[in-house]
Amino acid sequence: AQKITQTQPGMFVQEKEAVTLDCTYDTSDPSYGLFWYKQPSSGEMIFLIYQGSYDQQNATEGRYSLNFQKARKSANLVISASQLGDSAMYFCAMRTDKGAQKLVFGQGTRLTINP
Amino acid sequence: NAGVTQTPKFRILKIGQSMTLQCTQDMNHNYMYWYRQDPGMGLKLIYYSVGAGITDKGEVPNGYNVSRSTTEDFPLRLELAAPSQTSVYFCASSSRFSGTDTQYFGPGTRLTVL
Numbered sequence: 001a002q003k004i005t006q007t008q009p010g011m012f013v014q015e016k017e018a019v020t021l022d023c024t025y026d027t028s029d030p031s032y033g034l035f036w037y038k039q040p041s042s043g044e045m046i047f048l049i050y051q052g053s054y055d056q057q058n059a060t061e062g063r064y065s066l067n068f069q070k071a072r073k074s075a076n077l078v079i080s081a082s083q084l085g086d087s088a089m090y091f092c093a094m095r096t097d098k099g100a101q102k103l104v105f106g107q108g109t110r111l112t113i114n115p
Numbered sequence: 116n117a118g119v120t121q122t123p124k125f126r127i128l129k130i131g132q133s134m135t136l137q138c139t140q141d142m143n144h145n146y147m148y149w150y151r152q153d154p155g156m157g158l159k160l161i162y163y164s165v166g167a168g169i170t171d172k173g174e175v176p177n178g179y180n181v182s183r184s185t186t187e188d189f190p191l192r193l194e195l196a197a198p199s200q201t202s203v204y205f206c207a208s209s210s211r212f213s214g215t216d217t218q219y220f221g222p223g224t225r226l227t228v229l
Contacts, residue, residue: 035217045205105158
């Protein structure tokens with residue numbers, strides 16, 4: 001069964017520090033995609049970054065990077081130089097069905113950036 | 116370009132009432148999805164559609180129905196509302212032609228059943 005595990009319910013980080021949010025996944029499908037979404041207090045789901053299972057390099061998008069370790073089945077999100085506006089819930093998700101592109105989500109990590 | 120829009124933003128229902136949550140996307144995406152998010156939890160898939168006229172159940176379909184008569188619209192119907200359906204409902208869409216299969220979400224509908 002496909003599953004996403006986020007073991008950090010909450011994290012507190014000082015502004016301008018880097019932060020790593022953990023995500024491990026479980027699937028027997030050789031083809032899958034991993035996503036990170038941000039959910040601020042306003043409630044919307046904002047796409048941050050994507051990593052395909054066959055991608056050779058770790059994905060990067062601005063201050064976001066994805067530390068993809070396939071053998072360990074982990075896909076950690078790294079946010080460099082954190083900002084107050086980064087305070088939000090962060091969800092890791094995995095595409096489980098290439099045909100229908102269905103997603104399975106983890107329970108999320110609440111990140112708080114302190115000034 | 117509006118993306119994915121959902122109406123209403125908020126709704127309070129009484130037990131046993133019915134309602135339809137509306138979802139529209141203007142990105143010409145083939146795939147559309149309905150998720151629910153319970154407090155402090157991740158999203159769970161209710162129903163999805165890979166094209167007009169084609170729908171299928173997700174992880175938590177009981178108590179809901181969907182239809183997809185056009186590419187743009189994917190309404191979610193709640194019949195006989197129950198307190199367990201109190202949740203935030205998100206509609207999303209994605210393109211079968213996208214290399215990343217990224218889903219884009221609407222702003223959500225917060226539903227309370229009393």
